[in-house]
Amino acid sequence: MAFENNVDVEHPVHDVRSEAIKNFEKKGFPSKKEEAWKYTSLNNLQKIDFSIFPKEENALEYKDVKKYFLHEIDTYKIVFIDGIYSSYLSETTHDGVDICLMSAALAKPMYQQVIDVYFNKVASKDESLTTLNTAFSREGAYIYIPKNKMPRKPIEILHFATGNEASLMLQPRNLVIVEENAEVQIIERHQSLTGNEVLTNSVTEIFAAENGIVDYYKIQNDSHTASLIDNTYINQKDKSVVRVHTFSFGGKLTRNNLNFYQNGEYIDSTMKGVTILGDKQHVHHHTLVHHIEPNCESHQDYKGIYGDSATGVFNGKIIVDKIAQKTNAFQQNNNILVSDKATINTKPQLEIFADDVKCSHGCTIGQLDEDALFYLQTRGIPQKEARALLMYAFANNVLATVRIPELKTRINKLIANKLGVNLGFDL
Amino acid sequence: MLKIKNLHAQVEDKEILKGINLEVKPGEVHAIMGPNGSRKSTLAEVISGKEEFEVTEGSIELDGEDLEDVAPEERAHKGIFLSFQYPVEIPGVSVTNFMKTAINESGKAKGLEDMPANEMLKLIREKSELLEIDRKFLSRSLNEGFSGGEKKRNEIFQMAMLEPKVAILDETDSGLDIDALRIVANGVNKLKSKDNAVIVITHYQRLLDYIVPDFVHVLHDGKIVKSGGKELAMELEEKGYDWLKQEAAI
Numbered sequence: 001m002a003f004e005n006n007v008d009v010e011h012p013v014h015d016v017r018s019e020a021i022k023n024f025e026k027k028g029f030p031s032k033k034e035e036a037w038k039y040t041s042l043n044n045l046q047k048i049d050f051s052i053f054p055k056e057e058n059a060l061e062y063k064d065v066k067k068y069f070l071h072e073i074d075t076y077k078i079v080f081i082d083g084i085y086s087s088y089l090s091e092t093t094h095d096g097v098d099i100c101l102m103s104a105a106l107a108k109p110m111y112q113q114v115i116d117v118y119f120n121k122v123a124s125k126d127e128s129l130t131t132l133n134t135a136f137s138r139e140g141a142y143i144y145i146p147k148n149k150m151p152r153k154p155i156e157i158l159h160f161a162t163g164n165e166a167s168l169m170l171q172p173r174n175l176v177i178v179e180e181n182a183e184v185q186i187i188e189r190h191q192s193l194t195g196n197e198v199l200t201n202s203v204t205e206i207f208a209a210e211n212g213i214v215d216y217y218k219i220q221n222d223s224h225t226a227s228l229i230d231n232t233y234i235n236q237k238d239k240s241v242v243r244v245h246t247f248s249f250g251g252k253l254t255r256n257n258l259n260f261y262q263n264g265e266y267i268d269s270t271m272k273g274v275t276i277l278g279d280k281q282h283v284h285h286h287t288l289v290h291h292i293e294p295n296c297e298s299h300q301d302y303k304g305i306y307g308d309s310a311t312g313v314f315n316g317k318i319i320v321d322k323i324a325q326k327t328n329a330f331q332q333n334n335n336i337l338v339s340d341k342a343t344i345n346t347k348p349q350l351e352i353f354a355d356d357v358k359c360s361h362g363c364t365i366g367q368l369d370e371d372a373l374f375y376l377q378t379r380g381i382p383q384k385e386a387r388a389l390l391m392y393a394f395a396n397n398v399l400a401t402v403r404i405p406e407l408k409t410r411i412n413k414l415i416a417n418k419l420g421v422n423l424g425f426d427l
Numbered sequence: 428m429l430k431i432k433n434l435h436a437q438v439e440d441k442e443i444l445k446g447i448n449l450e451v452k453p454g455e456v457h458a459i460m461g462p463n464g465s466r467k468s469t470l471a472e473v474i475s476g477k478e479e480f481e482v483t484e485g486s487i488e489l490d491g492e493d494l495e496d497v498a499p500e501e502r503a504h505k506g507i508f509l510s511f512q513y514p515v516e517i518p519g520v521s522v523t524n525f526m527k528t529a530i531n532e533s534g535k536a537k538g539l540e541d542m543p544a545n546e547m548l549k550l551i552r553e554k555s556e557l558l559e560i561d562r563k564f565l566s567r568s569l570n571e572g573f574s575g576g577e578k579k580r581n582e583i584f585q586m587a588m589l590e591p592k593v594a595i596l597d598e599t600d601s602g603l604d605i606d607a608l609r610i611v612a613n614g615v616n617k618l619k620s621k622d623n624a625v626i627v628i629t630h631y632q633r634l635l636d637y638i639v640p641d642f643v644h645v646l647h648d649g650k651i652v653k654s655g656g657k658e659l660a661m662e663l664e665e666k667g668y669d670w671l672k673q674e675a676a677i
Contacts, residue, residue, distance in 0.1 A: 369515075370479070371515065372515040372517070374472075374475075374477050374478075374499060375511060375514065375515040376515075376517075377476075377498065377499035377500040377503070378475050378476075378499050378500075378502075378503055378507075378508070378509045378511075379500075379503060379525075379529040379585060379589065380500050380503035380504050380529050380530075380532050380533040380536070380589065381500060381528060381529055381532050382498075382500045382532060383498065383500065385528070385532065386500075389517070389520060389528070390517070392519060392520065393517040393518050393519050393520055395519075396518050396519025396520075397518045397519065399519065400518075412519065422528075
């Protein structure tokens with residue numbers, strides 16, 4: 001089962017896993033009775049008989065899935081098809097940095113020391129879905145960037161589901177370690193190519209050492225039968241910068257549990273998101289920033305546009321410990337509801353124990369600015385197009401911090417597409 | 428060309444325009460002056476068709492066509508342009524892409540095909556030179572982080588692109604330093620022809636030194652209380668508005 005296929009039975013990871021199994025058995029799946037899951041129900045998903053390990057391997061041609069890659073530029077690629085690594089579609093490296101497979105990192109003694117220090121260290125030991133992943137994950141991305149290094153190009157982690165199984169559950173496990181003064185850019189995407197049910201329960205651990213910089217982009221534009229539970233845990237040291245951008249444009253149910261732990265001073269943590277949903281889609285952004293040391297900053301900016309019967313949740317928790325003086329924590333969640341049936345629940349949770357801090361939060365749920373609409377109309381742009389253009393501008397505001405220009409253009413186009421805006425990008 | 432007859436308008440049961448009469452012929456420049464709160468901007472927005480205001484009496488005609496129930500975008504297609512006092516910021520939409528959308532939507536309303544990209548670029552280059560606008564400026568997000576002067580210059584650039592019959596400039600001079608004022612005014616003057624008209628809304632004489640009006644109207648409490656030639660503007664600059672308010676009260 002799982003990593004056991006290729007990892008020595010003596011490996012300490014097995015102890016971690018059996019403990020995780022025990023913990024999961026104790027807790028089971030989260031229910032709506034738990035505060036954190038009040039607005040997101042997994043009941044319907046639990047009724048589906050998911051196959052955890054697909055029976056046969058499937059192959060994909062690059063030309064058929066090219067559009068899901070950031071093909072405008074050269075990237076490293078770690079690609080999985082139905083949870084199984086595709087060496088054919090991937091491009092990994094060990095040249096100065098390690099961009100490879102989790103199973104390989106666990107199996108080879110040369111990585112043992114790093115694994116001992118980092119694997120399952122920041123991930124929760126008792127959150128049930130995280131323990132489920134720890135117990136049953138079989139593959140994922142392993143990214144290790146040593147001191148003062150930066151990979152030559154961004155890294156793409158792609159998961160494809162082909163529909164080989166009537167319903168498939170995937171549990172990828174990623175580990176990203178960025179040492180002192182090192183830097184990395186990662187793009188993660190889950191893509192179902194089928195109408196069959198897919199449930200992904202992903203765990204990513206990110207460690208940023210002193211002065212490390214991590215840019216992590218999550219593209220969630222999946223099919224109507226694909227659900228994703230993303231659990232991301234980030235441990236930051238002094239002066240490190242970690243930015244996570246989450247673009248949620250589709251999927252049946254998407255839950256983003258994003259947890260930042262600031263274990264040092266002068267840290268910058270940034271979380272940004274654009275959510276554009278329709279039909280009966282559901283997205284829940286659940287963030288936590290724990291300010292443990294003084295002089296750190298966190299920035300949260302989530303924009304949502306909800307149409308049809310889509311539902312959204314934003315729950316942003318900020319904890320400022322007593323010694324974490326001079327903390328600057330900002331949180332912003334703005335939403336536009338385009339239809340009467342769409343709903344959004346937004347909830348800031350601030351627990352501040354220090355007295356010399358700057359914390360702000362703001363939630364808005366509203367319609368478009370009528371003055372702005374009038375402005376566009378006086379330029380001859382019909383009301384319908386003007387509305388779409390304003391929504392585009394509203395969402396786009398978040399993209400200023402996207403540092404890969406080609407990705408920014410790609411997201412621009414996705415947003416425009418989603419909103420039916422024709423801006424003639426050829427110009 | 429533009430004929431406003433006994434125009435009354437209200438917002439939430441409050442009358443704000445109280446019987447305005449104004450006729451603007453091709454080739455003319457009209458200035459509308461008046462103290463704060465005299466409803467100068469309201470008049471501009473009513474002419475442009477802002478839905479918040481309800482016209483309760485009277486009419487606005489453009490080339491003999493009543494504009495009642497005509498949407499703002501259609502008024503734009505017919506040739507009305509409003510340069511805003513406070514232009515709106517649209518992040519993520521470049522000046523170029525915005526103009527392309529506006530031009531092609533206007534074209535579509537007239538049954539025209541989209542303008543080919545090379546023609547569009549040529550037009551944009553030509554008009555931006557008129558306003559001494561830098562190339563880099565055109566790829567920036569519309570009005571986002573623009574200085575006051577840049578915003579106003581950009582408004583007149585849009586006017587140059589859309590070539591309206593009647594352009595209303597709402598406090599285009601506010602927030603401009605003298606150099607920017609000269610560039611903006613020169614731009615407007617170069618766009619002037621015997622076939623179009625300009626309505627300049629302003630507090631001060633300053634802009635009218637550059638864009639010389641044929642007629643000056645003073646608006647007070649939703650009514651035109653005095654009209655005259657360009658010398659009226661100078662008189663206002665010298666004497667202020669109080670004497671007119673008193674005159675109007677009698």
